[in-house]
Amino acid sequence: MNTSPLLVRARALTGFTELVKELAGDAEALLRDVGLTTQMLAQPEATISMSATVRVLENAAAQLAVPDFGLLLAQRQDYSALGPIAMVARRADTVGSALIAIARNLPYHVARTSLRMEAGPAEELIWLRYELPPEICGAHRQSVEMCCLLLIQTLRMLKGDIGADWQVVFQHPPGVSLSRYQEFFECEVACQQSGNGVIVPKALLEQVLDSGNPNVRVAVERFVANLIRRNPLDLVQQIEELIARQLANGDCSLDSIAQQLAMNERTLQRRLEVQQISFSEILDRVRRSQAREFLAQPALPLSEVAILLGYSEQRSLSRACRRWFGTTPGALRMEF
Numbered sequence: 001m002n003t004s005p006l007l008v009r010a011r012a013l014t015g016f017t018e019l020v021k022e023l024a025g026d027a028e029a030l031l032r033d034v035g036l037t038t039q040m041l042a043q044p045e046a047t048i049s050m051s052a053t054v055r056v057l058e059n060a061a062a063q064l065a066v067p068d069f070g071l072l073l074a075q076r077q078d079y080s081a082l083g084p085i086a087m088v089a090r091r092a093d094t095v096g097s098a099l100i101a102i103a104r105n106l107p108y109h110v111a112r113t114s115l116r117m118e119a120g121p122a123e124e125l126i127w128l129r130y131e132l133p134p135e136i137c138g139a140h141r142q143s144v145e146m147c148c149l150l151l152i153q154t155l156r157m158l159k160g161d162i163g164a165d166w167q168v169v170f171q172h173p174p175g176v177s178l179s180r181y182q183e184f185f186e187c188e189v190a191c192q193q194s195g196n197g198v199i200v201p202k203a204l205l206e207q208v209l210d211s212g213n214p215n216v217r218v219a220v221e222r223f224v225a226n227l228i229r230r231n232p233l234d235l236v237q238q239i240e241e242l243i244a245r246q247l248a249n250g251d252c253s254l255d256s257i258a259q260q261l262a263m264n265e266r267t268l269q270r271r272l273e274v275q276q277i278s279f280s281e282i283l284d285r286v287r288r289s290q291a292r293e294f295l296a297q298p299a300l301p302l303s304e305v306a307i308l309l310g311y312s313e314q315r316s317l318s319r320a321c322r323r324w325f326g327t328t329p330g331a332l333r334m335e336f
Contacts, residue, residue: 006133007275008110011044011083015076016056025064030056044083047274050111050136057142067175070142071184079157081150082109082134095158096205099128099257102154115151120199127169141172144196151184151198158209162186166200169193189274191319235271243286247310254279288324291317295329296336302329 015036020027031037034052041048061069079086085105092098103115112133120127130147132140148168156162166187174181174191181189243252255277258268272278287309294305306317322331 006050006111007047008133009044009083009108010041010046010048010049011081012053012110013041013056013073014044014081015073016041016060019069019073019076020060020064023064023066023069025060030060030063033059050133054132054136054140054143055138056140057146061142066178068184070143070144070146071149074146074153075184077150077153079150080155082154085109086154089154089158092209093157094156094205094209095207098158103166113205116199117205124202125199127195127199128195129195132194138200141170141175144170144172145175148198149184149197150189155198155200155204159204159207163200163204166198168198169196171196174188180264188223204312232325236275239272239279239282243283244290247287247290250309250310250312252283252310284320287320291321291324291329292332295333298333300336302333305329 001073013036016031017027020030030039030043034049034056035058036048036052040046057070057073061067066072074081079089082089084103086109088101088105089098092101099115099117103117104325106115108115111277112135114129114131116129118127118129118132119125128150128151130144132143136143148170150232152162152166152168162185164187168181168187168189170189170191171193172191178189178191239257242257246252246256254265254268258265263271267269269279291305291309294300294308300308301316302317306312309320311317311320317329321327321332325332
């Protein structure tokens with residue numbers, strides 16, 4: 001299980017300070033209450049806590065008595081809130097490929113949040129379903145509404161206008177009147193549905209975009225891919241996956257993993273320090289998880305399990321199992 005902190009780019013709160021001031025509120029106090037500062041927001045590509053971001057939006061709406069605070073903030077941002085991801089979307093061939101590019105690269109902007117295309121309520125419709133990570137507990141209406149309006153604004157940027165047959169759906173009860181929602185979204189809005197997102201005609205996905213020179217599009221895609229690789233939001237998950245693939249090769253050193261992430265050892269260590277975890281802790285966690293899987297397979301000799309976990313000798317596996325599980329590999333195997 002991934003236990004790394006949930007992060008989001010600071011650009012997610014672009015315009016927050018200015019909006020709060022216009023509404024006669026104290027932006028610094030609201031930010032301070034959740035552990036954020038105006039200095040953090042001044043660096044759009046810096047990372048901040050997602051749970052703090054969700055809470056500060058809810059707190060602002062409640063304290064300022066502005067139930068559509070998230071929608072007002074989204075109005076100030078437009079699709080550029082996606083940062084480099086918007087560059088790729090604007091260079092796509094079709095609306096569908098633009099949305100796929102956004103969904104694929106969304107982890108650069110916000111950790112473990114998904115945008116999926118699912119079957120709509122009718123055969124000719126498609127549901128662009130937006131989901132926050134399950135770890136986000138408590139009220140989060142402001143964040144969901146804000147992100148869905150940003151999605152609508154991105155579609156407007158791609159297509160030019162809003163279709164009369166589009167629909168925005170929310171899982172939560174209405175926070176404002178439906179007429180107020182329609183002022184923001186310019187289409188039908190339904191609450192207390194089975195999920196969140198935007199429902200559009202399938203035909204919209206096939207609409208061709210004027211994306212310009214295809215060579216420029218490829219260059220932009222490569223640039224953003226490299227940017228994402230060098231500045232991953234969920235760095236711990238990337239390291240876990242690299243370690244899991246390389247354990248059996250015996251080359252899971254900090255230097256080896258750092259090279260694959262296109263950074264030096266010290267840079268990788270600094271980024272892990274920000275997330276309050278060390279490389280050795282991640283390596284140990286992956287080994288522990290894989291040890292249970294391998295030991296559950298009786299056909300695998302213990303000597304082979306040791307090799308698969310990157311140990312040069314079986315004694316190292318035995319010591320690790322005693323530390324992890326309080327017993328020997330053989331005794332643990334008997335429990336499966």
